[in-house]
Amino acid sequence: MGPEARLRPAWAEIDLAALEANAALVRALVAPAALCAVVKADGYGHGAVAAARAALAGGATWLAVALVEEGLALRRAGVDAPVMVLSEAPQGALAPALDAGLTLTVYSDAALDAVERVAAACRRAAAVQVKLDTGLHRVGASPAVADRLVRRLAAGETPRLAGVWTHLAFGATPNHPFNAEQVGRLCAFVDQLRADGIDPGLVHAANSGAALLPFARLDLVRAGLALYGYSPVGAEDAGPYSGLRPVLSLKAYASAAMRREAGEACSYGLLRPLPTAATVLTVPLGYADGVPWRLFPAAVPVLVGGERRPLAGAVTMDQLLVDAGDLPTSVGSEVVLLGHQGGGAIWADEWAEMLGTIPYEVLCAIGGRVPRVEVGLEDPEPAPAPPEVAAPSLGSRGAPGARSARPHAGSRGAS
Ligand SMILES: Cc1ncc(COP(=O)(O)O)c(C=O)c1O
Numbered sequence: 001m002g003p004e005a006r007l008r009p010a011w012a013e014i015d016l017a018a019l020e021a022n023a024a025l026v027r028a029l030v031a032p033a034a035l036c037a038v039v040k041a042d043g044y045g046h047g048a049v050a051a052a053r054a055a056l057a058g059g060a061t062w063l064a065v066a067l068v069e070e071g072l073a074l075r076r077a078g079v080d081a082p083v084m085v086l087s088e089a090p091q092g093a094l095a096p097a098l099d100a101g102l103t104l105t106v107y108s109d110a111a112l113d114a115v116e117r118v119a120a121a122c123r124r125a126a127a128v129q130v131k132l133d134t135g136l137h138r139v140g141a142s143p144a145v146a147d148r149l150v151r152r153l154a155a156g157e158t159p160r161l162a163g164v165w166t167h168l169a170f171g172a173t174p175n176h177p178f179n180a181e182q183v184g185r186l187c188a189f190v191d192q193l194r195a196d197g198i199d200p201g202l203v204h205a206a207n208s209g210a211a212l213l214p215f216a217r218l219d220l221v222r223a224g225l226a227l228y229g230y231s232p233v234g235a236e237d238a239g240p241y242s243g244l245r246p247v248l249s250l251k252a253y254a255s256a257a258m259r260r261e262a263g264e265a266c267s268y269g270l271l272r273p274l275p276t277a278a279t280v281l282t283v284p285l286g287y288a289d290g291v292p293w294r295l296f297p298a299a300v301p302v303l304v305g306g307e308r309r310p311l312a313g314a315v316t317m318d319q320l321l322v323d324a325g326d327l328p329t330s331v332g333s334e335v336v337l338l339g340h341q342g343g344g345a346i347w348a349d350e351w352a353e354m355l356g357t358i359p360y361e362v363l364c365a366i367g368g369r370v371p372r373v374e375v376g377l378e379d380p381e382p383a384p385a386p387p388e389v390a391a392p393s394l395g396s397r398g399a400p401g402a403r404s405a406r407p408h409a410g411s412r413g414a415s
Helices: 003-007 016-030 040-045 048-057 068-076 091-099 109-122 143-155 177-195 239-243 348-355 359-365
Strands: 010-015 034-038 062-065 083-085 104-106 127-131 160-165 202-206 220-223 248-253 256-260 278-283 302-304 307-309 320-323 334-341 344-346 372-375
Touching: 010 016, 016 034, 016 048, 016 220, 016 239, 016 372, 034 048, 040 048, 040 359, 048 062, 048 068, 062 068, 062 220, 068 083, 068 091, 083 104, 091 104, 091 109, 104 109, 109 143, 127 143, 143 160, 143 177, 160 177, 177 202, 278 334, 302 344, 307 344, 348 359
Parallel strands: 010 372, 034 062, 034 220, 062 083, 104 127, 127 160, 160 202, 202 220
Antiparallel strands: 010 248, 248 334, 256 278, 278 320, 302 307, 302 334, 334 344
16 A cells, blocks of 8 residues: 555555465365465455465465456566466457466367467467356356367467366355256366366366365365355355454544534435434545445444444445444544444445345445555554544534544554
């Protein structure tokens, strides 16, 4: 995080010790299968480089990204672990991908033609995995096309066949019978290759959810969500995943605190008259930061002083408003949107349930303009300083029990 980013009194705290522990938990669960940490979409919003390093420290030996650009960013940061690109790369991206030693995925003849051409032109070795469509019907080669691709690769010098894999339609529902059907199709495909003397390389199918299924683990498990601390299955079935720890917290210091009367309303549309007189905190985070507008209609609370408090009105682009009631709050009070504070906690899976979405979307949406503060390392970055205010910006009536703005102990101490 650059020094200017710390000027913003709002941040996402990334607990890298939790990420490392989550990776170790998944790795222990799936061993002897290897662990591939899925760090696409900027590590599901956590910061791809930091997430990759923590996952590797926890026992991952592979990384996966969606885009060549994402793989190159890892290389630029000095991450030299094997990286696979999960989709076919556009032709223009092949040369940099091969230069960076990324493992490519193909599922069409055209894509393999292009890899062959570029590898020959650049005189680069190319490692290629073939993705088989076993029923998700998103991207992937039909068994006939995959068979042709694999045999082309097996016969050639370069590119080299490095793996055969698939992706599951019900990976988030491990008990669904279609998982066994898809894994069965993949295994039948590679069994035939082996019978024909072709080494398929790494064979893999499972994401975080399917990692719970021993038959789906094969050579390698591609886990994303579990590394970021969320179980893909409900708490009642979480089993081995009950020890996961959420990694990302979203916090801010109140930028204003105004005492309001019962019946007064705040923010666009003046949608919610205050049921009682209250201190209303302005929080410098909005939907441009990935805090969804739907938070208010869905009645998602935030944490203030360790208590769950409702939003006072609509989330706006850069700010939201919290009904802090009679809690002793002021400018500089810490507000936790995701994370824990005092005895309270609210995490992305609760948001997802209340918003009718999935934790993946909540996490990936946390915007690029929210600084990430890494904690849990031996030498953690300091949390942002609270805003400096000349005088508390309380309404003229003042808030009951309100303190003036004070130096803040830092987000870690408060949570
Ligand atoms: C091909 C592929 N494999 C693995 C994953 C990781 O899934 P999860 O986050 O559920 O572990 C994803 C995520 O979208 C994916 O697209």
